[in-house]
Amino acid sequence: MELTRRNLGKLAVVTGATAAAGTAAGYAVSRPADAAATWKTTGTAVPALASFDNQMKAFMQARGVTGGQLAVTYKGRLVLARGYSTSTALAVQPTSLFRIASLSKSFTAAAIVKLVQDGKLDLATPVANILDITPASGLTRDPRWSKITLWKVLQHLGGWDRDVSGDPNWKDATISRTLGVPMELRSADVIKYVAGQKLDFDPGTKYAYSNFGYTLAGRVIEKVSGLSYEDYIQQKLLTPLKIKRMSQGWSIAKHTGETSYDSQYSGPTVLDMSGKTVPAAYGSFSMRIQDANGGWIASAPDLVRWAKMFDAPSSVLNSTSLSRFWSKPSTGVNSGGSYYGLGWHVRPVTTGGTGRNTWHTGSMPGTFTILVRTYNGMSWAALFNRRDDASGKSYGDIDAALWTAAGAVKSWPTNDLFPQYFS
Structure with a gap:
């Protein structure tokens, strides 16, 4: 559930992941015409960081996105937290909740690493053990x-x-028919189905982005x-960091403070056996079986607070654990x-500095998200209530846009909004 390319530090990087599921044949496209935006912007304006506001608004207006959110940190301080909306039905706040899709993977990987740190797991253990x-049968x-x-x-x-x-994780009807079980599926149904299928390659010989692998990781966390x-x-993980807003999202109902999602598609429901057509963001996929690979909802400040945890050892994860996240795989470089x-894309930086840029994107019907940590002490999270697969405009462009915004900052402010949003 993420895009194929993004620019990190103005360098295009091919990750090997394909575009997110949920755009397959069977979805009917319904896109409203773009119109001049009337902006409702929330959160504290920071004149020195106006370039970020400008880039977000330009990006959203070009794609007809009605709701967005941005948080930016510099040297560990939350310097910007903003909500953007153009719809009279929306008033996105800096703390509004969005489905974050595959950004969820960093939380799942961190939970596994935490269990390893606590002596309850070994990363070399086969999942089937x-x-x-x-x-x-x-x-x-x-x-x-x-x-x-x-x-x-x-x-x-994994294979x-x-x-x-x-x-x-997007083959609900096929799994239902194969196993003879009703929809809405459970993770156990997905695992039972995949257990009876031939692997696509020998484990460890190829990189291929897999939502299902993280579904398995979620079940390991529960079992152990x-x-x-x-x-x-x-x-x-979250309570020690004072992150209180995050939760697992629902397929149709919304949590208090959660935004609405703009469905450009319709498709058959996977929440029951009725076969009725529903807006793609509300029932054409099951949030229940996306949990460990893409099921969390969060605000942009929550995500940069989370990103900050990876900057230094803490009571949550020690230095040995943090180093595991950036371990180079045996293949797929x-x-x-x-x-x-582990739960992050990584690019070592050797020109203009040393260190690494790390990032992830998330994408599902009604949602696009990106979280970036930079080698030179910046991070940002941008969340949107629409994924525009039909326009031909790449959502990967937001990554380059936010790097451009950062490059336009003449002097970084000394403010810190973290105490305002986390207590």
Whole structure:
């Protein structure tokens, strides 16, 4: 659930991931005409950072996006938190909640690393040694499952390639028919279905972005911790950071403070067996089975608060644990040096400084998100209530736009908004 290309530090990086699922044949496109925007902007304006406001507004207006949100940090301080809306039905606040899609993966990876830190897991353990990977009656499990370790799952080396066999987290109807179970599916149904399918490649020999791998990781967290996936993340990771707004999202209902999503598509519901046509953002996919790979809702300040945790050891994750996130995989390193670590894309920086840029994007019907950490002490999160697959305008452009905004800052302010939003 993310895009294929993004510019980090004005350098295009191919990650190997394909465009998000949810745009397959069967969705009917319904796009409102773009119009001149009448802006409602919330949060404190910071004149020195006006370039970020300008880039967000230009990006949203060009694509007809009605709701967006941005948070920016500099040297560990939250210097900007803004909400943007053009619809009379929306008033996006800096604390409004958005589905963050695949940005959820960094939380899942961190939970696994935390369990390793606490001596409850080993990343070299095969997943099938922890979970019951039993296929449906009459089907046989691929023997190569014994090679699928937690390292391989988190680095997308597990053996599943959605370009070859499809993304099982978006194959609800197929799984329902194959297993003879009703929709809405549960994660256990998805695992049982995949357990009976042949792997697409030998584990560890190829990088192929896999939502399903993170579904497995979520179940490992539950099995080892004895808590639900959501409870473990909130208790062990979010609460120590004073992040209180985040939650698992719902397929139709909204949490208090959650934004509305702009569906350009319609498709058949996967929440029951009725086959009725629904707006794509509300029922054409199940948030329940997206939980560990793309199910969280958050605000942009929450996400940059989370990103700050990776800057230095803390009571949550020690230095050994932090180093694991940037571990280079056995394969899948791109020509520019970028690769997928644990829940983050990574690009080492060797010109203009040293260190690394790390990032992730998220994308599903009604949502596009991006979170970036830079080698030189900046981070930003931008969230949108619309994914515009039909216009031909690349959502990857927001990454370049925000780097441009950062480059236009003449003097970074000394303010810190973190105490305002986290207490």
